[in-house]
Amino acid sequence: MNWQTKINYLLGxxxxxxxxxxxGTSAVLCYTQIGELFLMEYLYHKQFALKHYEFQLIQEIPPFPASYE
Known part of the structure; x- marks a missing residue:
């Protein structure tokens, strides 16, 4: 499945x-707007940044798998 078709299910x-x-990067998907993704990425210590990337730069977007103890 193309990542654009599942993007709404990955919000948040x-x-x-x-x-x-x-x-590559890992982040929380905040929202999409006019051909861009907006992601909340961890920087360091207690700092986060809202970054945006154009759709044309992105190859794939998989969700994180569930963790098991």
């Missing part, structure tokens, strides 16, 4: 994002 969830240039 922790996701991984892989980019076409080989980079």
């Amino acid at each position: 969830h922790l996701i991984g994002v892989s980019f076409f240039d080989g980079r």
Whole structure:
């Protein structure tokens, strides 16, 4: 399934994002707007940043798997 078709189900969830240039990030998907994703990414210590990425840069967006103890 193409990531654009499942994007609404991932809003508010922790996701991984892989980019076409080989980079990746993990973040909470906050919202989408006019061809961009807005993600809340962890920086360090107690700092977070709202970042945005254009759809054309993104290769795949999988949700984080459930963790089991």
